[in-house]
Amino acid sequence: MRILITGSRGQLGNELKRCLSTMKAEVGPIPVNYLGAMADYVDCDELDISDPIAVSQWMDTHAYDLVINCAAITDVDGCETDEKTAYKVNALGPKNLAKNCAIQGAKFVHVSTDYVFPGDTPGERVETDVTGPISAYGRTKLAGEQFALAANPRTFICRSAWLYGYVGKNFVKTMRSLGRRLDEVTVVNDQLGNPTSANDLAYEILKIALTDAYGIYHVTNEGTCSWAELAARIMEKSNLSCNVVPVSSMQYKQANPESANRPHYSALKNQRLTDTVGNEMRPWQEALDSYLQHLPELEG
Template sequence: MKILVTGCKGQLGNELRRLLTTGMAEIGPIPAELKDAEVDYIDVEELDITDANAVDAYFADHIYDAVINCAAMTNVDGCEQMEDVAFRVNALGPENLARACAAQGAKFVQVSTDYVFPGNEPGERVESDPTGPISAYGRTKRAGERLTLEANPRSFVVRTAWLYGYVGKNFVKTMLRLARERGGMTVVDDQLGNPTSANDLAYELLKLILTDDFGIYHCTNEGICSWAQFTRAIVEGAGYSPDIVTPCTSDEYAAANPQAARRPLFSALKNEHLEQTIGNEMRPWQEALATYLKNLPELEG
């Protein structure tokens, strides 16, 4: 099997490379069919996915069975300031890749986000629930979902949330740094979601590409918490007191950070489609976080 991973220098791209190189995810071995896969890893230096001509030229020279797009503009507040740039990366980029995949019969994976939902309703969202993004990031990612599915029906659109990997920047690392450098932090306590290990997500993506069960998927670690609850677990797991976390409301956070994008209050996802197809092997978020904190000193990048 010949696979392309775009956005390979990001959090998810790095975990895909780790799994495909070692044959192991934290939750199990990768499928045997993928152990001898030939994989190309590229990032923006090799191919800017927003450049349709460059994408077509690249695919004229390379034939794949599956392409996993991990490239994105993920800075939620940055997207709010530069929605046009975000649209090119998060919507037109995936469309370019999906179209190129369709032309050569390749499967395509587009990774998306819980922020496509408005988040005004408690509970967990399933794949068929109506979307309604409230931020530029969410709007551009939702457009990317739609354009992907239109351009290549052999696509998997996989929504994840609150993602953290060993390489790159993420919320877990930021909270650990604040604990270390400032001895505490103030964190929103009224937005609920699912913290998700990029290593676990990468494992499910590799299982999905072996199927023909195309469509929209939710893929997050199991269990729901607020950002403040997540932070308490992070600092406690690293040996600090959970009391160093001061909870605040979204309104208080917005008043102190007027440039920040709005985030959904309730964006927890239910992995219903995974459960119905390859099975939902995603761990409880607390278990995935414990493994991450244990491995971070060795694997951090």
């Protein structure tokens, strides 16, 4: 099998690489179909996915069975101030890749986000629920989903949320760093979602990509919490005495007026996963504890 992984230096890209090179994930072995797979790992220096000519040229000179797009502009607040650039990468990038996958008959996995939902009603979202992003990041990611699905019939959209990997920046690492320096941190308590291990997501993506059941999947660790609850568990499990002070989104926005709006209820239900390859996503607490245990050894 020949595989291309774009945005490979990011959180998810690194976990896909770890899974494919060791043939195991934290939750179990990688399907044997990937034994001996040849994977190209590229990031923006080697292949800028927003450049249609560069993508065509790359795909013309390489043949793939599977392309997994982890490349994105993931700075949610930054996307508000430069939606044009975010659109080029998050919307036109997957379009460029999907178009070229269709030409060579490759499967395409595009990773998306819970922020495609408005999150204005309590509960979990299933794959068929109506979208309606309330941020520039969400709008550009939703456009990317739509372009990818339209350009290649062999497309999987994997929506995940609140991702943390061993390599790169994330909320868990930020909280640990603040927790070592401060006595207290203020964290939003009225946005609910699913913290998700990038290693667990990588594992499920590799399972999904073996099927022909194309379309949209929700892939998050099981269970829902607020950012403040997540921060409290990070402090506790990291043996940090820093106090987590819960604040509302409105209070946070007043203190950070440039920040993007984020959905209150964007927790995802892994319905399609359960109905197809099986939902092996762990409870978020278990995945987080495992991450915190491995972090000192694997942090990058």
